Amino acid sequence: MNKNLKNMIIVFIGFFFLSLFSNTLSPFITTIKSTYGVSNDLIAILPPVVYCSSFIMSIVSARLQNMMTLKRGLHVGFLFAAIASIVILVSKSFYVLLVGYFISGLAVGMGTVFLTTTLSLLPKEYQKFSLGQACFGLGGILILPIDRFILKNNIAFNYTYIIHIICVIAFIIISSKVEVNAPCEKEDRCVNTFSILRNPLVLLLSLAIFFYVGAEISTTNWTGTFLESYYGLTKAEVPGILSSFWILFTVGRAMGDKILEKVGTLRFLSISPLVSILGIFIILSGNTKIQSLIGIAVIGLSMSLVYPAIQGYVIQHVDSEYVPAASAIVTIFNNLGATFLTYIIGFAGGIKVSYVFIIQIFFYAYIFIVALHYLISKTGKRQLS
Structure with missing residues (x-):
């Protein structure tokens, strides 16, 4: 097998296993309580x-x-996942469980950085960021029936983490075949990660990642509540609609790399946010179930490629020695958005759930303005050398 293709597939497997692991918590919140x-x-x-x-x-x-x-970074990151799984599996106290989930966050943070950097250092034709994100989305979809099976059969929720221990062992064996080296390893050219933020393109698009993550998390966390409050849907109907959203979202990402190649990244990023805003207006102004389905479908498809499009554009527009730094910065701003915007959006949703979607309009407007700026000015060139 082609070496680069093999490396790409290993990264995709890593994203899939990491997604299974990181998405296990949400369905079990009530059970843990x-x-x-x-x-x-x-x-x-x-x-x-x-x-x-x-x-x-x-x-x-x-x-x-x-x-x-x-x-080694991949191995250490996934070992954190194994340690977290063992702690969660044996925990008898909520505070021990809390420690386990803290370690799980360490695993997700480190695993994501090293997986993304590995993918970013492959030749451009193998940098399938959208397909990699689709593998992550697939893990999020498939863990749901596993969790439902656990709950339905009254099995202790923490037994789910036995699956993750097995997955970690499997990935460590598989990832031992990775043949990718960072510039720092090959030529001793180590770059200070945060110095890359002096590049306006990197800074502005990293902020776009920050705002996009806020939009994605608020959509996934609050759509169910919104549909119950504004459309009168039952708790039994909401999971089906949300599953449809995730399927459309993942399908969009699976086809995303080819779409971005044909349309152009900046052109896509100057159109997609406007389509997402249209989807928001549809669900805010609608009053029937079909309108909610149309609005959510529009949002799911249009937003699915925004993250990999920004990620790919940033990484492909810096010189090779800056690629690990750019990759890490994208992940940092992703986690920064998830950490801080969750609180702001949660506060707004607590006042009125429709505010969650109104805030998203400003997030998408920022992405549109930045993409349009670089599309018009044609300054999206390599700025670091």
Whole structure:
């Protein structure tokens, strides 16, 4: 098998396993609350703990890229997932469980940075960022029936993490075949990660990642509540609609690389946010189930490629020695958005759930303005050398 193709497939497998692992928590929140007998206020800190530790570890990993090989970084990141799984599996106390989920955030932060950097250092034709994100989305879809099976059969939720321990062992074996080296490893050209933010293109598009993540998380976290409140859908109907959203979202990403090649990244990024805003107006102004389905479908398809489009454009428009730094910065801003915008959006949603979608309009407007600026000015060239 072609070496670069093999490396790309290994990264995709890593994204899939990491997604299975990171998406296990959400469906079990209510179960964890009842199992450990904790209050609503205490259980509410679980997701932020994961987001925060992931954000911290993404910053640390940006430094570690200059200190260890990519292969070792992948192994260490996934070992954190194994350690977290063991802690969660044996925990008898909520606070021990909290430690386990904190470590799980470390695994996600480090695993994402090293997987993304590995993919970013492949030749351009193998930098299938959209397909990589589709593999991550597929993990999020497939973990749901696994979690439902666990809950339906009254199996202890933490037994799910046995699956993740097996996946970690499998990936460490598979990733031992990775043959990608960072510039720092090959030629001792280590670049200070955060110095790349002096590049206006990198800074502005990283902020676009920050705002996009806020839009994605608010859509996935609040759409169910919105549909129940404004469309009168039942709790039984909402999961089906959300599953449809994730399927469309993942299908969009699976086809994304070819779409971006034909349309052009900047042109796509100057159109897609406007389509997403249209989808928001559809669901905010509608009152029938079919209108909600149309609005969510429009949002799901249009937003699916925004992240990989920005990610790919940033990485492909810096010189080779800056690629690991650019890759790490994209992940850091991703985690930064997930950590901080979640609170802001949650506060707005607590006042009125429709505010969640109104805020998104400003997020998409920023992405549109930045993309249009570079599309018109044609300054999206390599600015670091």
